[in-house]
Amino acid sequence: MTGSLKRILLGEQGLVVIFAIAFAVVSLTVPNFLTERNMLGLLQSVVTIGIVSCTMMFCLASRDFDLSVGSIVAFTGMVAVMASNATGSIPLGLLIAVGFGTFVGFVNGVVIAKLKINALITTLATMQIVRGLALISSDGRAVGINDASFYQLALSKFLGVPTPIWVMGALFCIFGFVLNRTVFGRNTLAIGGNPEASRLAGVNVDWMRIWIFTLQGLVCAIAGILLASRITSGQPNAATGLELSVISACVLGGVSLAGGRAAMTGVIVGVLIMGIAENVMNLLNIQAFYQYVVRGLILLMAVLLDNLRSRSLGRR
Amino acid sequence: MxxxxxxxxxxxxxxxxxxxxxxxxxxxxxxxxxxxxxxxxxxxxxxxxxxxxxxxxxxxxxxxxxxxxxxxxxxxxxxxxxxxxxxxxxxxxxxxxxxxxxxxxxxxxxxxxxxxxxxxxxxxxxxxxxxxxxxxxxxxxxxxxxxxxxxxxxxxxxxxxxxxxxxxxxxxxxxxxxxxxxxxxxxxxxxxxxxxxxxxxxxxxxxxxxxxxxxxxxxxxxxxxxxxxxxxxxxxxxGREISDIWGWRGRDVGDVRLKVEGITGSRLPNPVGFEARKGEILGFFGLVGAGRSELMRLVYGADHRHAGSVAIDGKPVAPSDPRQSIRAGLVLCPEDRKFDGIVQGRSVSDNIAISARRHFSPLGILNLGKEAALADGFIRSLRIRTPSRKQDIVNLSGGNQQKVILARWLAETDVRVLIVDEPTRGIDVGAKSEIYELLYSLAESGLAIVVVSSELPEVMGISDRIAVMCGGSIAATFDRADFNERTILAAALPDRSAAEAIKKVS
Missing domain, CATH: 3.40.50.300 (P-loop containing nucleotide triphosphate hydrolases)
Known part of the structure; x- marks a missing residue:
């Protein structure tokens, strides 16, 4: 009995099983949890983390790291609002924001791949630079939007489900496909497994890394725009600490920090676990300060599980 | 007792x-x-x-x-x-x-x-x-x-x-x-x-x-x-008698396939050149530090080429870029399998298809059926011992990992020159013979094969011609008819007096 239980928990789908059990327990014990309203609220609350996790997964799977995501989300949100105000056109404003996000990601990628500077240091630098730019351009204050239809990005619904959730779902599908079914995905995992062997086997490692960071910037811009729409303004201090939540969600989802191992389903479950923990604590009126402690504990448990799993794999 | x-x-x-x-x-x-x-x-x-x-x-x-x-x-x-x-x-x-x-x-x-x-x-x-x-x-x-x-x-x-x-x-x-x-x-x-x-x-x-x-x-x-x-x-x-593990056999040698001229790099400052012909197995022997692997890495483009040229069938190969070499039909099985060869954590099938999949993945979308068939085919034809193509490559023995890396290049459509650095290092006797046999049949199909080895019996056993390196240059070349352990070893020794001593003994 314990043997088979252990096998299930440490197997490929261990996290999904744990998630399903936790979900069932919470649904039965926490009042108002399993309601349509709460479920949609829960999903809404993880949209930013969920979207950014898609590309962070690629970044981690190729043995890289990106700390600048929170700053890019805040900055592109600001740019979307300010550019929309300045040009009088929301689509143009969004395009400019996406352009900015993509550009920052591209710069990250070029510095890391071509100038061979450690990803941790590079993105630590761009994290501060971009946050600084967001504060400078807004003079440290929230920037309101002139055209109220900007709010519709987050408020509009399709089949009763808010647009941001659809966007997150679509990105999950797209990046899941890219990871599992394309040369790009396989090369990402190969670089994470052994960068030098991949290069000698004909993988264009530099180009891959630049693309991964560029995509990360683009996806951050999408998250930033949706966040700005939801909080009805561009806020220079938005999404602080986002990078840590996103990396936590990925690690929870079984993405190896040593590279070479990642799965979209795992990351989705990781994102949901983070969201549920927060949601349940809100429903139970637990003080926000405790939520940090719980989040940290969940992360520790996940890493422990991952460690046990790779050890049981290593026995082969 | x-x-x-x-x-x-x-x-x-x-x-x-x-x-x-x-x-x-x-x-x-x-x-x-x-x-x-x-x-x-x-x-x-x-x-x-x-x-x-x-x-x-x-x-x-x-x-x-x-x-x-x-x-x-x-x-x-x-x-x-x-x-x-x-x-x-x-x-x-x-x-x-x-x-x-x-x-x-x-x-x-x-x-x-x-x-x-x-x-x-x-x-x-x-x-x-x-x-x-x-x-x-x-x-x-x-x-x-x-x-x-x-x-x-x-x-x-x-x-x-x-x-x-x-x-x-x-x-x-x-x-x-x-x-x-x-x-x-x-x-x-x-x-x-x-x-x-x-x-x-x-x-x-x-x-x-x-x-x-x-x-x-x-x-x-x-x-x-x-x-x-x-x-x-x-x-x-x-578990069986092994009479001749080399099993060398003669074959026709054609025109020059690989021509390397005046190549230099940071770890190989003196210009080096050599040729390998169609159907030929050219052995490279030398002592540790003679610059054999450095030369091969430069030829393949793994390291930065400072000067010189590499041509395949008369066509120059772009320098310092493994991808260009692969496209020109020049491939390398590296000396250090663990660090430069296998992609850890990935399956046998993934390791085989890593380069060749670009030929059958339209718009970058994988053809998983084709990849599986490719991997299963090589597992069978090269007798790669693995429970399945999905097995993580780190769990294979050295000989089987080497076969996977060979399969990676055999899966390419148009390989003309195969460089194998230490083909049998850390590989047991049975698998060695299989790898030699594979090299012979590849040479027979018209490839030019360059084999680097530190084991003199191996180089002498399988090569048609041997180039001996010493101190970063090619010191001598020998045709198969002139193979002699002492003279080859003497050419590899940097110290002239030691080389003379060996000659005297012979």
Whole structure:
């Protein structure tokens, strides 16, 4: 009995099983949890983390790291609002924001791949630079939007489900496909497994890394725009600490920090676990300060599980 | 005489592999006992069980008649069993004396008395005949000296059983001699010494008995070496008689396929050039540091090319870019499989398709059916031993990993030049023949093949022509008719007087 239980928990789908059990327990014990309203609220609350996790997964799977995501989300949100105000056109404003996000990601990628500077240091630098730019351009204050239809990005619904959730779902599908079914995905995992062997086997490692960071910037811009729409303004201090939540969600989802191992389903479950923990604590009126402690504990448990799993794999 | 160390019915399985089954044998006190077998025969598994690193599924180990329960290396340590591994476990930044007494320094109130430490260790080292100043930092010692220190450590811990895992693999012959003397002294002291090696001459010289493992089973146990012959042990190791492992055969050689001219790089400052023809196997021999691998990496574009040219069938290959080389039909199986060859954590199938999949992945979308068929085809045709194509490549033996890397290039549509650096390093005899056979049939199909090897018999056995490198340049080339061990070796030696000496002997 314990043997088979252990096998299930440490197997490929261990996290999904744990998630399903936790979900069932919470649904039965926490009042108002399993309601349509709460479920949609829960999903809404993880949209930013969920979207950014898609590309962070690629970044981690190729043995890289990106700390600048929170700053890019805040900055592109600001740019979307300010550019929309300045040009009088929301689509143009969004395009400019996406352009900015993509550009920052591209710069990250070029510095890391071509100038061979450690990803941790590079993105630590761009994290501060971009946050600084967001504060400078807004003079440290929230920037309101002139055209109220900007709010519709987050408020509009399709089949009763808010647009941001659809966007997150679509990105999950797209990046899941890219990871599992394309040369790009396989090369990402190969670089994470052994960068030098991949290069000698004909993988264009530099180009891959630049693309991964560029995509990360683009996806951050999408998250930033949706966040700005939801909080009805561009806020220079938005999404602080986002990078840590996103990396936590990925690690929870079984993405190896040593590279070479990642799965979209795992990351989705990781994102949901983070969201549920927060949601349940809100429903139970637990003080926000405790939520940090719980989040940290969940992360520790996940890493422990991952460690046990790779050890049981290593026995082969 | 009763056996002091006894293995009794030891079995160990990993998922999909039976690493050891029913191994039983014993070794008496004061004996040096050889443990032989091809790679993957189960030697390391048995040693890991003896050191408490892993646990046997069945069976037991008895020392001096007492059943031992090793749950960890600490237990083995307490039972005074020491294994000296190939990868040494010394702290390079500490002195010899500190390393030897690590964990139990002579100290008063936590303050180490270095004078006592050095004097104590120095006298012990002298006692066992190791001539090293105890104050030297381990980092400053040669590999041979470090090996000696490891063994000294075992002696100082008063080990009863000492297992040496391939101790001479990185030693010079002079260092090996010192090691042998030390082993003989330990034998006189009544230790049990398990000597793992695949060098027959050493086993015959040192050992009082030998056990041969094959495919995880006990192939033979000789309590004494009397009447045992080398051929007998070789056939026990491989399970069949191997008459000519090279199996070279003549073939037609065509036009020049690969032409390298005046190539230089940061680790190869002098211009080097050579040619390889269609259907030819060109061997590259040289001593360590002669620049063979550096040259091949430059030709392939793995390292930055400063000057010179590489052309295939007259067409120049763009410099310093493996991708361009692959597209031109020039591929390399690198020397260091672990760091430059295999992609760890990925499947056999992924490792095979990593480069060739671009031919059948329209818009970058994978054709998983085609990849599976490709991998299964190579697993069958190259006899890659793996439970399935989905197996993580790190779980394969060295020979099978090498075959996967060869398959990676055979999957390419138009390979013209294949460079193989150390094709059989760390590969057992049976798999070696298979790899040679593969190289011959590739040459017959019109490839130009460049083989780099540090093993002279191998280069002489399989090449049609040999280029000898020395000090970063090609010192000489020999046609197969002129192959001669002494002249080739003489050309490889940097020191002219040594080369002359060898010539005189011949």
């Amino acid at each position: 009763t056996d002091f160390l006894e293995f009794s019915n030891i079995s160990k399985s990993y998922p999909g592999v039976r690493a050891l089954s029913g191994i039983s044998f014993g070794v008496a006190k004061g004996r040096v006992h050889g443990l032989m077998g091809e790679n993957g025969a189960g030697k390391s598994t048995l040693i890991k069980i003896l050191s408490g690193d892993i646990r046997a599924d069945e069976g037991e180990i008895r020392i001096d008649g007492v059943v031992q329960h090793f749950h960890s290396t600490r237990d083995a340590f307490a039972a005074r069993v020491t294994v000296v591994h190939q990868e040494l476990q010394l702290v390079p930044e500490l002195s010899v004396a500190e390393n030897l007494r690590l964990g139990h320094f002579p100290a008063k109130a936590g303050v180490i008395s270095f004078r006592e430490l050095v004097a104590d260790v120095g006298s012990k080292l002298k006692e066992i005949g190791v001539d090293v100043d105890p104050r030297t930092k381990v980092a400053a010692l040669s590999i041979g000296e470090r090996q000696m220190i490891e063994i000294a450590k075992a002696v100082m811990l008063d080990a009863r059983v000492i297992a040496l895992d391939e101790p001479t693999s990185s030693l010079s012959s002079r260092e090996s001699e010192i090691l042998f003397t030390l082993i003989e002294r330990l034998r006189e002291q009544g230790k049990v010494i398990l000597y793992i090696s695949h060098r027959l001459d050493e086993v015959f010289r040192l050992c009082d008995g030998v056990t041969v493992l094959r495919d995880g089973k006990l192939a033979a146990h000789h309590a004494s070496m009397e009447g045992v012959t080398r051929d007998q042990i070789v056939s026990e190791m491989v």
